[in-house]
Amino acid sequence: MPSHDIALIGLGVMGQNLVLNIDRHGFAVAVYNRTRSVTEQFVAGRAQGTAVKACYSMQELAAALNIPRRVLLMVKAGSPVDAVIQEVRPHLQAGDLLIDGGNSHFADTARRSQELQAQGIHLLGVGISGGEEGALRGPSIMPGGPQAAYELVRPIFEAIAARADDGAPCVAYLGPLGAGHYVKMVHNGIEYAVMQLIAEAYDLLQRGLGTPSDALARAFDEWSRAELASYLMEITAAILRRGDPETGKPMTEVILDSAEQKGTGRWTVQEALELGVPIPTISAAVEARGLSALKAQRVAASRRLSGPAAEPPGDRQSIETAARHALYAGTVCAYAQGMALLQRASGERGFGVNVAEAARIWRAGCIIRAAMLEDIRRAYAAEPGLSNLLLASPFREELGKRQPGWRLALETSLRVGVPAPSGSASLAYYDGYRSARLPANLTQAQRDYFGAHTYQRIDREGTFHTDWLAENDS
Numbered sequence: 001m002p003s004h005d006i007a008l009i010g011l012g013v014m015g016q017n018l019v020l021n022i023d024r025h026g027f028a029v030a031v032y033n034r035t036r037s038v039t040e041q042f043v044a045g046r047a048q049g050t051a052v053k054a055c056y057s058m059q060e061l062a063a064a065l066n067i068p069r070r071v072l073l074m075v076k077a078g079s080p081v082d083a084v085i086q087e088v089r090p091h092l093q094a095g096d097l098l099i100d101g102g103n104s105h106f107a108d109t110a111r112r113s114q115e116l117q118a119q120g121i122h123l124l125g126v127g128i129s130g131g132e133e134g135a136l137r138g139p140s141i142m143p144g145g146p147q148a149a150y151e152l153v154r155p156i157f158e159a160i161a162a163r164a165d166d167g168a169p170c171v172a173y174l175g176p177l178g179a180g181h182y183v184k185m186v187h188n189g190i191e192y193a194v195m196q197l198i199a200e201a202y203d204l205l206q207r208g209l210g211t212p213s214d215a216l217a218r219a220f221d222e223w224s225r226a227e228l229a230s231y232l233m234e235i236t237a238a239i240l241r242r243g244d245p246e247t248g249k250p251m252t253e254v255i256l257d258s259a260e261q262k263g264t265g266r267w268t269v270q271e272a273l274e275l276g277v278p279i280p281t282i283s284a285a286v287e288a289r290g291l292s293a294l295k296a297q298r299v300a301a302s303r304r305l306s307g308p309a310a311e312p313p314g315d316r317q318s319i320e321t322a323a324r325h326a327l328y329a330g331t332v333c334a335y336a337q338g339m340a341l342l343q344r345a346s347g348e349r350g351f352g353v354n355v356a357e358a359a360r361i362w363r364a365g366c367i368i369r370a371a372m373l374e375d376i377r378r379a380y381a382a383e384p385g386l387s388n389l390l391l392a393s394p395f396r397e398e399l400g401k402r403q404p405g406w407r408l409a410l411e412t413s414l415r416v417g418v419p420a421p422s423g424s425a426s427l428a429y430y431d432g433y434r435s436a437r438l439p440a441n442l443t444q445a446q447r448d449y450f451g452a453h454t455y456q457r458i459d460r461e462g463t464f465h466t467d468w469l470a471e472n473d474s
Helices: 013-024 036-044 058-063 079-091 106-117 131-137 147-160 179-208 213-223 231-241 264-275 280-292 295-302 316-348 355-361 372-382 395-416 421-433 440-451
Strands: 006-009 029-032 070-073 097-100 122-129 140-144
Touching (some): 006 013, 013 029, 013 147, 097 106, 106 179, 140 179, 140 355, 179 213, 179 264, 179 280, 264 280, 280 316, 395 421
Parallel strands (some): 006 070, 070 097
16 A cells, blocks of 8 residues: 655665655655665665665555655766656656756756656756765755645655754755756855865965964864854864874875866856856866866976975965955855856746745755855845845955955965965956956957957947058047
């Protein structure tokens, strides 16, 4: 007899932890994994003593579910999602709900939703952030799709989601089609940027100034308890305190300096280019990972390319404080750029995402959770049409106060030859956005010179072209 509230397909660690989270909150869960032994090991091990039901075929899984059926897919993005949908689809009926909880591209989610609607089957594309621990204890959940379909699973999601300090669950309906996966994509883009900014502060202090690991750990621990309080800062301090039991060295000194990526950061940059939204802090972070992957080339180049021999322009303490200010300012710029992209997509992609709600559900559970997200939420709640987060209080005032340290940190990085791509991009973004006039006038003149692309004037309306090869009598 059907008696289960939801099914989950895909028993990787994330999937297993979500199952245990759902079960712990009183919902009956049925599970299926393509490899039978994985299911057997899970129910005999971590799920032992729970009400979780093991299923070994799609038919058995569908038969175990209450109508309308709710099926959560936790499989690798791309073709595996399409394959599982095709496998389970014959066992579903009109009104049933499929939920893609992986990191699918928002365009794929929109396509799948339209295909399934022909059969009357709903699809929610749901971003889930928080890693393995978040899946077990409470993640941030970002659903998109038909709102009526979201209502079918809302009680489960609200029960299992992380809770912010005010007790609100970190889940909200975000919009139609691929809106949920779009918000998760932007979340990951911001994540890339903040991680890179932290790495640049670490590099300046460790490699640029020679700060020992114990002092680094103390600095990041102190920063993580104040205006920079966030999950990523907390784990950075913990990482810097960890030693390698084999060598006795700090763990960071034995880890290869080549960062991997799964694609969501790249998707964010591609989407920003498509919509014409500048996100240089995020773009620089994605490119920094690409450069880090060129390890063999970098090692060879380090023997042939020279760098500066300049001393840092200040004492160690002043530069450490400056690095803190630069990290704060860069982080604000990363959020500003991500939110600007969400706002543009809300209109041009038809998502209608409430940016304040996105900030609200990122306050706990997710990887980019940070104390400043409450101020970000308030800024967009007070002014939904806010053109840029840089203009909102308290960020406008804080960036003004921290500007001397921000600039000193980047000046120091330049002088000692320690790259700071995301930090530099953040300051350039700030300086560019606050500039009433930029040198794009010359760029447009060049375009008109070689391609007759025309230009506009500042003193009258209209579109103009100059014959640049003609003699100039003025």
